Amino acid sequence: MAPGVKALLFDVFGTVVDWRSSLIADFTAWGKAKGIDVDWVPLVDAWRGAYMPSMDEVRKHPENGFVILDTLQRQSVEPLAAKLGITGLTPADFDYLTSGWHRLDPWPDSVSGLTRLKTKFMISPLSNGNVALLANMAKRAGLPWDLVLSAEVFGHYKPDREAYLGAARILGHQPHEVMLVAAHNNDLAAAQSFGLKTAFIPRPTEYGPLQKRDFGPEGKWDYVAKDLNDLAAQFGC
Numbered sequence: 001m002a003p004g005v006k007a008l009l010f011d012v013f014g015t016v017v018d019w020r021s022s023l024i025a026d027f028t029a030w031g032k033a034k035g036i037d038v039d040w041v042p043l044v045d046a047w048r049g050a051y052m053p054s055m056d057e058v059r060k061h062p063e064n065g066f067v068i069l070d071t072l073q074r075q076s077v078e079p080l081a082a083k084l085g086i087t088g089l090t091p092a093d094f095d096y097l098t099s100g101w102h103r104l105d106p107w108p109d110s111v112s113g114l115t116r117l118k119t120k121f122m123i124s125p126l127s128n129g130n131v132a133l134l135a136n137m138a139k140r141a142g143l144p145w146d147l148v149l150s151a152e153v154f155g156h157y158k159p160d161r162e163a164y165l166g167a168a169r170i171l172g173h174q175p176h177e178v179m180l181v182a183a184h185n186n187d188l189a190a191a192q193s194f195g196l197k198t199a200f201i202p203r204p205t206e207y208g209p210l211q212k213r214d215f216g217p218e219g220k221w222d223y224v225a226k227d228l229n230d231l232a233a234q235f236g237c
Helices: 019-034 041-049 051-060 069-083 091-102 110-117 131-141 161-171 185-193 228-234
Strands: 007-010 122-127 178-182 197-200
Touching: 007 161, 019 041, 019 091, 041 051, 041 069, 051 069, 069 091, 069 131, 091 131, 110 228, 122 131, 122 161, 161 178, 161 185, 178 185, 185 197
Parallel strands: 007 122, 007 178, 178 197
Antiparallel strands: none
C-alpha cells in the first residue's frame, strides 16, 4: 500500500499513452487515404521536440496570457512541415494533424492498471495537455479518470509549482497525500520538490530509437513499477 496517499496524478504523454506510435500510425493511414505520400516519422519526432520550447515561450511571456497546448501544437506543426519539405497541405490538413494528439492510444497496461488503481485512489491526469484534449483522449481510449486536471486549469505548465500544488489543492489534499506517477524523472523530481509522493513507470520505447533517457529511475522515488498493473499490485489493488 501507499501509506497516507489518497490520490494519484498521472503524467499522460508517454506515461499513459503511446504518443509516437499513435501519431505515426494515424498520419500514415490518413495520408494514404488522401493520396499524400509522406514519411511522417521525422515530423512526429520534430513536433515532440518543439513541445517544451513552445511552453517555455509561454512561461517567458506571462504578459501574453496562458496559451493552451492545442494552440501551441498548431503553431508549431506548419513551420516544422515546411522545414522538412512537406508541402501541399491545407490549413484543414494541419488542423487534422493537430487533432491527432486527441486520438492517442494507451499503452497495453494503462486502462487495466488505471481501473485497478481507481478502486483505492482518486485518479486524475496532471498533464500539459489542455482539458478538451485530455477529455477527448480519455473518451476515445477508455481512460477511467475521476476528473481531468490540466496545466490549463492552473495557467501554468509543468514543472511550475502551481501545477503540482494546484492539483493537490483542488483534490482537497496536502501535497504529501498526493502521488505523481510518471515515466519521466524530471517530472517526478519537480513533484517531489513540492512535497508530492512519486512513482516511476519506465516506458523505454516512448521515443522509439531516439530514446536517450528515462530507461530507469534516476531519483529516490517512493515507488518503482514495471507498468501500471505492477503499481496496482504493489498498492494491493
